[in-house]
Amino acid sequence: MTVTKYETKVEQIGPLAQDFIDEGILVFFGMNAPEELKEFAILHHHTQLLQPIKAGDTLVIGDDSIQILCVGEVANENLSNLGHFVVKFNGFAEPEMPGDISVPKQDNLPTVEPGVVVKFISAS
Amino acid sequence: MSFWEKAKKVLIGDPPPPKEKKSPAAEEPTAQPTPAPERKSAGSSDYKRVQINRGGRGWGGPLIIEPTPERPLIYCVTGGGIHPVAQRIADLTGGKPFDGFKSKADFDQIAVAVIDCGGTARVGVYPMKGVLTVDIHSTSPSGPLMKYINETNFVSGVTEDTIIALDD
Numbered sequence: 191m192t193v194t195k196y197e198t199k200v201e202q203i204g205p206l207a208q209d210f211i212d213e214g215i216l217v218f219f220g221m222n223a224p225e226e227l228k229e230f231a232i233l234h235h236h237t238q239l240l241q242p243i244k245a246g247d248t249l250v251i252g253d254d255s256i257q258i259l260c261v262g263e264v265a266n267e268n269l270s271n272l273g274h275f276v277v278k279f280n281g282f283a284e285p286e287m288p289g290d291i292s293v294p295k296q297d298n299l300p301t302v303e304p305g306v307v308v309k310f311i312s313a314s
Numbered sequence: 315m316s317f318w319e320k321a322k323k324v325l326i327g328d329p330p331p332p333k334e335k336k337s338p339a340a341e342e343p344t345a346q347p348t349p350a351p352e353r354k355s356a357g358s359s360d361y362k363r364v365q366i367n368r369g370g371r372g373w374g375g376p377l378i379i380e381p382t383p384e385r386p387l388i389y390c391v392t393g394g395g396i397h398p399v400a401q402r403i404a405d406l407t408g409g410k411p412f413d414g415f416k417s418k419a420d421f422d423q424i425a426v427a428v429i430d431c432g433g434t435a436r437v438g439v440y441p442m443k444g445v446l447t448v449d450i451h452s453t454s455p456s457g458p459l460m461k462y463i464n465e466t467n468f469v470s471g472v473t474e475d476t477i478i479a480l481d482d
Contacts (some may be wrong), residue, residue: 209458210435217435224391224414226421226439264432264451271393272415276434288451289432 195241196269196310200302202233211299214280218308220273232302236273242266243310249277249293250309254300258310262288361386361408362481366426371452372471374464378480379446381409381425389414391440392430392450399450400428402474421445428472433457441467448472 201221206229210217219227220236243266249256262285268274280286281295302308363380381388388407390400391414404411409425427440428448438459440447445467452471455463 213458215434215457219435222415225418226443227391227435230435230439262432264430268393268430268432274393274435276432278434287433287453287456289434289453 192311192313193241194309194311195243195247196237196239198234198237198273198308200232200234200304200306200308202228202304203302204229204231204233206230207232211302214278214295214299216277216279216299216302218273218275218277223272223274234273234308239266239270241312243269243291244312247310247312249291250307250311251300251302252306256293256300259283259292259294260285260290261292262290264288265291362406362479364403364406365478365480366403366448366469366472367476367478368469369452369471369473369476372449372469372476373452373454374467375469375472377426377446377448377466377469379403379407379409379426381407385423385425386410387412387419387424389419389424389427389445391415391427391436397428397430397450398474399448399472399477402477403428403448406477406479435459437468437470438462 217231219231219233221233223231243261245258245260247258249258260283268289275291276289277291277293279293279295279299282292285292361381363378365376365378367376368374386409388400388404388409388411390396395413396411400411412419421443424445426446426448429436430450431437432451433453434457437449437453438457442459442462447468449470450472
């Protein structure tokens with residue numbers, strides 16, 4: 191049985207979010223983020239984090255399912271408080287930065303656009 | 315003199331900072347109990363300086379923060395309201411705590427930004443905007459904006475114990 195830990199829908203893409211996407215990084219923030227962060231972020235309506243995200247969980251972005259390799263020590267806190275999370279497509283097994291959620295490298299990042307559903311799910 | 319020139323002058327002109335990483339008890343032998351922030355008539359003399367040192371696993375700094383009447387805000391961009399580190403800076407300097415998630419401020423009103431960034435976005439955004447930045451998490455320059463981050467505009471791993479009052 192799968193458990194959905196967090197589910198949200200992309201509302202808006204900041205004009206400079208592509209700078210991060212080009213480096214294999216997706217930066218999400220809740221809609222209440224200050225303007226200077228909205229510029230760089232993928233914005234969504236923050237909902238409740240039901241359970242902490244951990245390595246081995248799956249990140250679903252639209253039709254793509256992506257395995258989570260590791261989760262930094264402050265990633266859950268930021269997600270829970272601010273709807274803020276950072277997905278790095280770097281293939282790292284240990285988080286480079288404390289806010290990171292690392293997933294395998296891939297050449298083409300999933301398409302993120304308004305309306306796309308983003309979920310964290312676990313297999314148990 | 316611009317804030318930046320002033321900040322540089324203060325940074326360069328000051329004697330070497332007190333030794334870091336002492337035990338909290340040894341932090342300031344003559345430290346007084348934290349005075350309640352007094353709001354007197356307008357004037358820069360109302361504000362006091364603090365030195366903000368990096369924490370044990372942190373990076374950058376030390377930063378000297380001195381709010382002015384034009385730049386009074388201790389701009390907090392963290393989860394859960396005003397973070398204790400931002401409150402501590404406000405209490406020691408006389409600056410005004412400001413929740414960046416609740417209201418909007420101009421960057422030229424901000425004396426310092428306090429963030430709880432995990433290392434990618436906020437660590438770079440505020441330095442890029444010319445705002446001195448304090449991260450409570452132990453991050454180092456990273457992400458697409460890392461070129462904007464340096465030891466004179468950013469300090470991380472900051473706790474209430476790594477903030478030192480400079481003006482008694």
